[in-house]
Amino acid sequence: MTSRPVIADTLYSISYLYLSPIGTMTVLVLGLIISLLTGGKKNTVDVKLLFTYRDMLCHTYLANRSVHSQYLNLRYNKIARYIGTSFFVTQTVLYTGIVIYAPALALNQVTGFDLWGVLVATGLVCTFYCTLGGLKAVVWTDVFQMTVMIIGFVAVIIRGAVIHGGFAKVLNISYHGGRLNFWDFDPSPVRRHTFWTIVVGGTFVWTAIYGINQSQVQRYLSCRSQFEAKLSLYLNLVGLWIIAICAVFTGLTMYAVYHQCDPLTQKKVRASDQLLPYLVMDILRDYPGVPGLFVAAAYSGTLSTVSSSINALAAVTVEDVIKPFFGLSEQKLAWVTKGLSFAFGIICIAVAALTSVMGGVLQAALTIFGILGGPLLGVFFLGMIFRCANSIGALSGLSAAFILTMWIGIGEHVYRPLPVQSRPLPLSTAGCMDISQSARVTTRPASNLTSRPAIADTLYSLSYLYLSPIGTLVVMVVGLIVSFLTGGKNNVVDKKLLMTYKDSLCYNIYVNRSLRALILSPQDQQDTIAEEELEAIADTEKVTSTFTDQEPTSTDQEPTSTDQEPPATEQEPDSEKKNEESTTDL
DSSP states (O other), rough: TTSGGGGGGGGGGGGGGHHHHHHHHHHHHHHHHHHHHHHHGGGOGGGGGGGGGSSSSHHHHHTTTTTTTHHHHHOOOOOHHHHHHHHHHHHHHHHHHHHHHHHHHHHHHHHOOOHHHHHHHHHHHHHHHHHHHHHHHHHHHHHHHHHHHHHHHHHHHHHHHTTTTSSSHHHHHHHHTTTTTTOOOOOOOOSSOOOIIIIIIIIHHHHHHHOOOHHHHHHTTTSSSSHHHHHHHHHHHHHHHHHHHHHHHHHHHHHHHHHOOOOTTTTTTSGGGGGGHHHHHHTTTSSSSSHHHHHHHHHHHHHHHHHHHHHHHHHIIIIIHHHHHHHOOHHHHHHHHHHHHHHHHOOOOHHHHHHHSSSSSHHHHHHHHHIHHHHHHHHHHHHHHTTTTHHHHHHHHHHHHHHHHHHHHHHHSSSSSHHHHOOOOOOOOSSOOOOOGGOOOOOOOHHHHHHSSSGGGGGTSGGGHOOOOOOOHHHHHHHHEEEEHTGGGOOOOOOSOOOGGGGSSSGGGOOOEEEEETTTTTHHHHHHHHHHHHHHHHHHHHHHHHHOOOOOHHHHHHHHHHTTTTHHHHHHHHHHHHHHHHHHOO
8 A cells, every 4th residue: 555656546546437538628728729729710610510609508699788687688577687787886885895704814824904994994995997998998907807816826836835845746645535536426405514505506607607797798798709719718718617626736736745734623714715814824924925926816706707797786786777868978887887887896895894794705616606697597598498488487487596596595694504514624732742632522502403493404505506497497497387387378579589499409410300399389389390491501601701701791791692592492402412511612
């Protein structure tokens, strides 16, 4: 056993079932990077073999709108739009307050400054440059801030590895401490973090963040084309992986440093959110400027998030509240937007003052996304997938889901899950100077245990990551039932607002018509067979014009000839094939 390298018990012990997904993800990441470096942007490919613009989750591009909530207006009605806006504003204000609190806590730990003074100063700085700079300032500062974040993480990781004689020793300590348990497939929904909670719950949480959150949607819409919008998502994916990997390695380093003397158990810090700033001051205090670099990294993450959120809040309020009711000029709207940015910044600072009583920062943030983001995601899914969904069904499902997720979220906060259910990883104080501390065991008083209702150990103990999928599914189930009962079967919807079967099956590659019978109604089958060739040609010409360097006049002439040929499309299959072949050659 002593001759076995650490990697033998980690990388070499991965289940053979994971070799395929590892290979797939490696090809995707390396293939994308190398393709961009070798001129892949000018590549010409048959559009039928690609995701089209309709495949983007947020259908805002189809409607050519500036805010995500306008899709709800087109798909349902104004009431759904305003409710969606209120959900987004509430969720974003609460989340932004949490984000402001996190670096203020770090600066308080590192410098000893008053927490509330630091908190107000942090919020004012974010509000100031977002109010003056707008979205362009937000995007460019994010680029610089991500670089600073990575440098701060790397400094902590390298110093921690040097203290323990190499990163292999850090991995070895983490492995024997149970911190490298990637294969926890316990299906219990009350476990906080398992494979299933992270994959299932995390998928819904991040889909809501990247698919329907105005903070992200406004970035897609600022791109010049759908291709650039998709490319920005792929590049963001790589950047997010880098940040996540750095955060994980920083956590492993922190455990290796304190695996024999936990500061939280020793009461050297008040909350787990203070552990990382405490680590920085502990291992980097002899290196002038490095603790400040860490604070800069923490603030970089905050500034990028808060600035995006404030900008999105102002944009949504102007588009959904100011423009429809006040006929203001563009110059006045610009001033109103700046004023709203400042006002939302002050509100977020006030919310940050309440964050200290909400528990862990990360869990509180994801809980908010689950309570509000999950039901809102369900409304979008309901409208995009089901033609029969109407406004009555959507609003009924949204109300039911919000009540349920709010009920569970409040119950989780009042009745904390018992350790026997959440199964926190063990902590030790055996290596501390005060050995008597290791004998201390914290337990709940018996009176609290007997006074807990039965629901506290079942529904209220669900992992916070499951709030988002619960909200989404409740909206879809209740919304479908109510829509059917209120005449939704006869609903007439613009096809551009729906996800068709081609958007979900084989990425628009030719689908066997016998399979359509299992998916579509007879009427939809007839409509699809009659229209799919024309739609394919039109979509191909539109998307091809985005990637090629053709003159605008020739691009505008092609749809005209296509529109003149529909009568001959069904009568002359040979000419239809020629049209498809010529389009493919483009």
